[in-house]
Amino acid sequence: MFAALFALGPLYTSAIVFASLAVYYAVKKAIVTRQVLRTGGVRSPILATNPLFGLRFLLDAGWSQVNNRLLDYYDRQYRWATPECPNCVELSFTGRIRFLMTREPEHIKAVLTSKFSDFGKGPQFHDAWAPFLGDSIFTTDGQQWQNSRGLIRPMFIKDKVRDLEIFDRWAGALIDKLPPPGQTVDISDLFYRMTLDVTTDYLLGASVNSLDNPKSEFARAFNEVQRIQMMITILAPMNALLPKWRYNRGIKVLEKFMAPFIEHTLSLSPDELEKLSKNDKSFTFLHNIARSTRDPKVIRDQIMAVLIAGRDTTAATLSWTIYELSHYPETLRKLRTEILATVGPSRTPTYDDLKNMPYLTHALNETLRLYPAVPYNVRAALEDSTLPGRPGQPDIGVRKNDVVVYSSLAMQRRKDLYPPESDEFADPAVFSPERWDHWTPRPWTYVPFNGGPRICVGQNFAMTEMAFCLVRILQKYERIEYRGDWHAQYHKAEIVGAPGHGVPVALYEAQYGEVA
């Protein structure tokens, strides 16, 4: 048959191959459409259903990621949307699995809570992340996920978070590293080092001490692994083409650091662990997990997951907060006034102090509104399901294994989800903690910590850590001067969205603790 085909000459051969592929993908598209209709929903506006058209979007996504234009890329896709379905579009690279890209609150609500059991991380996500995070809370579904959550949750209950000793130690270490007034420092770099020290201290009972050791091999490996993991996730269908030796080498460095702590903990008998659990100060996250499992791989996976969850998210949020405060001296002054009125210029804040400073909470909420730390996320359909249509419109069908890509960043930047601009409610594009005085976001329009059963387990830990650190810095410093180029700053989205140019600032100490 092939001999007969080649005998026709290259032009005819190409035409026949092209026509056959066109027919093949047209039939496939019709089959998928029928399967979607069987779920009880319809298709959303289609960007591509075959590799030829899909490749363009895939390359565009890769280019946008490398050039830090992922939000532009994401929003750009909705130019193909329709008035009936303006905030969800779909594309497929192979004609088989559909990727539904959404920025619609009702869709996020469906995948995270109302249809929770229909959606999960799924086998593809698990396999892409398994070398790094194994079978941890982040990569599993169903009973396996529930077991992990049960293991981890007790370490984040309020009583545990109330103890601020670790935050005090590392916020103090960060402040010691700040240069004399007027000298430029990338405070973002210090936040990343501090949160790594806090998280390793909390998890293992020993810190990597990256504030004192900026070139720490662990910190470098941790950053590298996350960067490559994001590329692996974005290039999902083609990630086998990515070279992975740096990724694998980085994971080995992280494991080598953890191994002695895990070994030592496993050398303790159940009775010794039980005794330790009565002593709040030396009882760590690692000890607690070892009470439930003696499997070093399970322990390694959960530690790695909480490390990734807890480190960059808080560092990036603190970085954006200082970045915005340096832009708005009046907001900074107001925040400092609240802090000094509550704890004065030097007293260590208590947990209750931190919870009794509404403007401080509003400033952090506002940062997380403009810069949700996890800007893009995915859920795979574990069953045939649907996403709610707009009022009067049919639901959108999702087949088993289709992937819903949702962006809290793109959704939280949608102007139409906010009240009209007024004296009380500034332009939603602007950093304005005041808007929170009289406003509560409509349900599911503000989800920096996700929602539903998989809501961030470390939310209170994170808010307390960030509030503590800000209070300590602003007790000492009254003025923050941005030393970077405002126009050049950009949102760098790896797994976590951070200021791409860091946050170069000069800090000026308050005289006698007075407000400027």
Ligand code: HEM
């Ligand atoms: C500003 C800080 C933080 C933000 C914005 C944030 C946000 C999130 C989000 C969006 C998720 C959902 C991820 C998903 O399901 O795909 C999540 C999950 C999680 N977060 Fe956080 N997080 C923060 C800090 C922390 C901290 C400090 C810890 C712990 C030390 C932590 C521990 C976790 C864990 C264990 C999960 C997995 C929950 C599950 O799947 O059941 N997070 N976080």
